[in-house]
Amino acid sequence: MSITMHDVARLAGVSIKTVSNVINDYQHIRPETRERVTAAIEELGYRPNLTARGLRSGRTGVISLIIPDLRNAYFAELADAVMRAADAQGLSVIIEQSGADREREIGLLGGERKQKVDGILYSALALGEDDAYILNDVDTPLVLLGERIFHGPTDHVTMHNTEGARAATAHLIALGRRRIAVVGAHRGEVIGSAGLRLVGYKQALDDAGIEYDDRLVAEVGGWFRSGGAQAMRLLLESGVEFDGVVAFNDSMALGAMRVMQEAGLRIPHDVAVIGYDDIDETRYTLPTLSTIDPGKDEIAEVAVRFLVERIANPGTVIEPREHLAAFALVERESTAVVA
Amino acid sequence: MSITMHDVARLAGVSIKTVSNVINDYQHIRPETRERVTAAIEELGYRPNLTARGLRSGRTGVISLIIPDLRNAYFAELADAVMRAADAQGLSVIIEQSGADREREIGLLGGERKQKVDGILYSALALGEDDAYILNDVDTPLVLLGERIFHGPTDHVTMHNTEGARAATAHLIALGRRRIAVVGAHRGEVIGSAGLRLVGYKQALDDAGIEYDDRLVAEVGGWFRSGGAQAMRLLLESGVEFDGVVAFNDSMALGAMRVMQEAGLRIPHDVAVIGYDDIDETRYTLPTLSTIDPGKDEIAEVAVRFLVERIANPGTVIEPREHLAAFALVERESTAVVA
DNA sequence: GTGAAAGCGCTAACAT
DNA sequence: ATGTTAGCGCTTTCAC
Numbered sequence: 103m104s105i106t107m108h109d110v111a112r113l114a115g116v117s118i119k120t121v122s123n124v125i126n127d128y129q130h131i132r133p134e135t136r137e138r139v140t141a142a143i144e145e146l147g148y149r150p151n152l153t154a155r156g157l158r159s160g161r162t163g164v165i166s167l168i169i170p171d172l173r174n175a176y177f178a179e180l181a182d183a184v185m186r187a188a189d190a191q192g193l194s195v196i197i198e199q200s201g202a203d204r205e206r207e208i209g210l211l212g213g214e215r216k217q218k219v220d221g222i223l224y225s226a227l228a229l230g231e232d233d234a235y236i237l238n239d240v241d242t243p244l245v246l247l248g249e250r251i252f253h254g255p256t257d258h259v260t261m262h263n264t265e266g267a268r269a270a271t272a273h274l275i276a277l278g279r280r281r282i283a284v285v286g287a288h289r290g291e292v293i294g295s296a297g298l299r300l301v302g303y304k305q306a307l308d309d310a311g312i313e314y315d316d317r318l319v320a321e322v323g324g325w326f327r328s329g330g331a332q333a334m335r336l337l338l339e340s341g342v343e344f345d346g347v348v349a350f351n352d353s354m355a356l357g358a359m360r361v362m363q364e365a366g367l368r369i370p371h372d373v374a375v376i377g378y379d380d381i382d383e384t385r386y387t388l389p390t391l392s393t394i395d396p397g398k399d400e401i402a403e404v405a406v407r408f409l410v411e412r413i414a415n416p417g418t419v420i421e422p423r424e425h426l427a428a429f430a431l432v433e434r435e436s437t438a439v440v441a
Numbered sequence: 442m443s444i445t446m447h448d449v450a451r452l453a454g455v456s457i458k459t460v461s462n463v464i465n466d467y468q469h470i471r472p473e474t475r476e477r478v479t480a481a482i483e484e485l486g487y488r489p490n491l492t493a494r495g496l497r498s499g500r501t502g503v504i505s506l507i508i509p510d511l512r513n514a515y516f517a518e519l520a521d522a523v524m525r526a527a528d529a530q531g532l533s534v535i536i537e538q539s540g541a542d543r544e545r546e547i548g549l550l551g552g553e554r555k556q557k558v559d560g561i562l563y564s565a566l567a568l569g570e571d572d573a574y575i576l577n578d579v580d581t582p583l584v585l586l587g588e589r590i591f592h593g594p595t596d597h598v599t600m601h602n603t604e605g606a607r608a609a610t611a612h613l614i615a616l617g618r619r620r621i622a623v624v625g626a627h628r629g630e631v632i633g634s635a636g637l638r639l640v641g642y643k644q645a646l647d648d649a650g651i652e653y654d655d656r657l658v659a660e661v662g663g664w665f666r667s668g669g670a671q672a673m674r675l676l677l678e679s680g681v682e683f684d685g686v687v688a689f690n691d692s693m694a695l696g697a698m699r700v701m702q703e704a705g706l707r708i709p710h711d712v713a714v715i716g717y718d719d720i721d722e723t724r725y726t727l728p729t730l731s732t733i734d735p736g737k738d739e740i741a742e743v744a745v746r747f748l749v750e751r752i753a754n755p756g757t758v759i760e761p762r763e764h765l766a767a768f769a770l771v772e773r774e775s776t777a778v779v780a
Numbered sequence: 781g782t783g784a785a786a787g788c789g790c791t792a793a794c795a796t
Numbered sequence: 797a798t799g800t801t802a803g804c805g806c807t808t809t810c811a812c
Contacts, residue, residue, distance in 0.1 A: 106805055117783045122807060130781055152556045153501065154805035156492045157788050164503075164535065164557060171521070173721055178517040182510070185538060194535045194554055196503065199524060215533055217491045218503060327725040360727040382512055383722070386666040388699040445789055456799045461791060469797055493789035496804050 105148045114142035125150060164194045165409060166219040168210050170202040170227045174325065175381040176351065177225070180247075183402035184223060191410055193220075204228035208236060216242050221409045226250045231293055243412035245405050249295040257412070257423045259405040261396035263295050266429045267302030268309075270376045270394050271348050273431055275310045277439065279346035279374055282307070284319045285333045285358045286350030299350045299378065317342045322354060330354025334361040345373055352377035352384050352393055359387070359436070375436040389435030397427030444487045453481035464489060503533045504748060505558045507549050509541040509566045513664065514720040515690065516564070519586075522741035523562060530749055532559075543567035547575060555581050560748040565589045570632055582751035584744050588634045596751070596762045598744040600735035602634050605768045606641030607648075609715045609733050610687050612770055614649045616778065618685035618713055621646070622657040624672045624697045625664070625689030638689045638717065656681045661693060669693025673700040684712055691716035691723050691732055698726070698775070714775040728774035736766030 107125075111118040116139060123131055124139040142148075156162050167184050169177045181197055188195045196219060200207040207226050216222060221243035227250065229236075234254045237244065246258040274282050284303055291297035300319070307314055317340065320333035330349055334357070337344070347362075349355030355377030359369060367373050369389055377384060377393040384391035404425045412420055446464075450457040455478060462470055463478040481487075495501050506523050508516045520536055527534045535558060539546040546565050555561065560582035566589065568575075573593045576583065585597040613621050623642055630636035639658070646653055656679060659672035669688055676683070677700070686701075688694030694716030698708060706712050708728055716723060716732040723730035743764045751759055 104805095108805085118806085119783060119808085120781085123782085126807080132781060135781080149553060149556065151496075151805050152553065153492060153495045153499075154788090155807080157490075157496050157790090157805080158807045160492075160788080162492065162557070166533075172511070172517050172524070173521050175514070175517075178511050178514075181536075182512050182538065185511070185536065194505075194537070194557060196533045196535050197520075197524065198533070199521065214488060214491065217488065218501070218533060327722075331725065357725055360725060363727050383666075386670065386696055386699060388702050388727075443789095447789085457790085458792090458800080459798060462798080465791085471797065474797080490789050493804090494791080496789080496806090497791045499804080 104151070105146045106151070107148075109146055110139065110142045110148050113146060114139045161220050161413070162218060163192065164196055164219045165221045165223060165406075165413075166196040166198055166216070167223045167225070168198045168200055168207070169225045170200050172197065172199060175353065175383060176325075176379045179381060180225070180398055180402065183398045184406065187399075187402045187406040191406060193406070193410075200227070202227040204233075208233070211236065211240055216240075220413045221245070223247055223405055223409060243409055245409045245412070247401065247405060249293060249298060252293065252424075253422075255422060257405075257408040257420075257425070259401050259408065259425045259427070261401065262426050262429045263298035264302040264305070266378065266394040266396060267299035267348065267350070268306045269302075269429070269431050270378065270392075271303045271306035272309065273376060273392070273433070273437060274346040274348065274374050275306060275312070277346070277370075277374055277437060280312055281315075281344040282312075282318065282346035282348060283337055283342075283344040284348050284350070285330050285337075286322045286325070286354045287319045288323075289321050296350050303348055315342075318344055322350075325351050325353060327353045327357035327360075330357030331361045332357075334358035338362075338365055347373055347375045349375065349377045352379045352381045352391060355391055355393070355436075356383070356387060359391070369436050370438050371440050380432055384432075384434065389438075392434045392437040393432050395430040395432050397429055400427035443490070444485045445490070446487075448485055449478065449481045449487050452485060453477045500559050500752070501557060502531065503535055503558045504560045504562060504745075504752075505535040505537055505555070506562045506564070507537045507539055507546070508564045509539055511536065511538060514692065514722060515664075515718045518720060519564070519737055519741065522737045523745065526738075526741040526745040530745060532745070532749075539566070541566040543572075547572070550575065550579055555579075559752045560584070562586055562744055562748060582748055584748045584751070586740065586744060588632060588637060591632065591763075592761075594761060596744075596747040596759075596764070598740050598747065598764045598766070600740065601765050601768045602637035603641040603644070605717065605733040605735060606638035606687065606689070607645045608641075608768070608770050609717065609731075610642045610645030611648065612715060612731070612772070612776060613685040613687065613713050614645060614651070616685070616709075616713055616776060619651055620654075620657065620683040621651075621685035621687060622659065622676055622681075622683040623687050623689070624659050624669050624676075625661045625693045626658045627662075628660050635689050642687055654681075657683055661689075664690050664692060666692045666696035666699075669696030670700045671696075673697035677701075677704055686712055686714045688714065688716045691718045691720045691730060694730055694732070694775075695722070695726060698730070708775050709777050710779050719771055723771075723773065728777075731773045731776040732771050734769040734771050736768055739766035 107118045107121045110121045185195050207229050225247040229250050244256045288296035322329035322333045380393045380395035446457045446460045449460045524534050546568050564586040583595045627635035661668035661672045719732045719734035
């Protein structure tokens, strides 16, 4: 069938051990022997069988990235960043979609499929702090992404949610806006992205001495454009006045923007709008959308690095690490200064 | 270390062959024996080692999907569809990004990494018909997606590019539009998506007895929003009049739409616009975008099925198959009938 | 510096 | 109906 180390060994007139040594860059080989083996490898077009190597080493060279949904631009861009970071380490990435379904999120952690990978980058959305104990039973190296689980049993890499939302809100305030609406709150949530971002919003109001007005805070289930649109319709119907909008992600910002434009509101003249995530699309909408760049590349790079460390040190217990990526305010047309 | 078939066999008081039989649903086992084994598996929490199985069977249970870029919404949605289709067959998917770079597209077909997978779904963008010979040297089962290579040495699954563009153009004509611009042509290209779609555009004009006007056809390098915007700026500067736009994908349509809106043109009143791909975003823009749904789910489902068949029949030579998915015209606000 | 041989966990002949 | 055994292709002691 395919060419094995034995074939190479036979052709080079050495034992398979020597072939193995050459392949694995073992130091003490006579240059002449090495060359003979290299030549034989070349001639036969030999390629080591990764599965066999995996069986010996217990490694596959593959990690998995579990995310809710690739159709969501944020996760597509995160996946892109993760794949680049993994590629730099010689790792392939299997992507698994959970659909933000709790059962499936848990199932993906337990199934047979996790045997195919050396480690897991896990971005849960439906799972809660109460489910954190499930992670203890996972023997595969694991790094957590996102906001659902803090202080879990393993590393956690995410963004500065609160500080980012605070900066976004402060940016609108600096433009002179005082009645700032929120699109995308999750009432009662304390720990998720929405909860953390709401805290940042409140902090910024506090900093400026502006009173919090509950009527300005629109709740949305999910993170989709349609939700942002729906929330904005309710805000407009309620008759509450506002001159700024902080949306808790870009998609919802765009949905809200569309509804405002249909209602004849001008952006940024009547209402200044800022989103969160800095997805590619925000550079091309009308108007272009100001937003918070959460540091996706840094998140991906650090998460992969943490995971690689855990994979490389099986027995070792590594104290859970927490890394928050640097964020940046991106100013575009939707919060431009108006005459 | 981890639990093996031997542990199960010992506990159940049988040989490992019997354990193997139970796991692989071999028919002739005494129910009582089967139960004893199942109980032992349960008690020990045994899970078969997929790598070892892979070493024996030569299969990994993983396929790879090679695409240009996940940040492109069309490919993200295609990847999503492929992963669902693969999931239904019990396969995992490794995604590899080529960045539409010819060297990398070729490299991904040859590298060690392809050993990790049973088969490849290959969507090239930079590769051309002349490179088709490279595919002959690929021993891994392969199914081609996209427009770069027709009549290659293996199955090819794609969309009705020409017919779709023809339907899109005909739709605008049915609305009474006569001066229909094109955004996204690739001059001189015959075989890629852009070339095929331009043919469809011309056919529709022909069908309606409208003369082709080269000044209405705007070229774009790439498929991005920025390209559509740039092309529209040139069209507007050129002073050529038009009342309809067929963009060769949705992203470019949105970029073009933005420029027209900035220029004060109303859509669809002044200009009716239709795109191609039916990406999610088109449901939420202002106005919502009419487009051609190319049948992504069908493409993914058929491609995975073809690949699975090739994987399941190694020695067998399967005659290359060609499958074109059904498309559909999706009418939204950008081509609504105006009073 | 290089070779011989054991074994990673599983499946598939072959035997009983 | 179940057990024995020989590998899949590689790495890794342990000799020499």
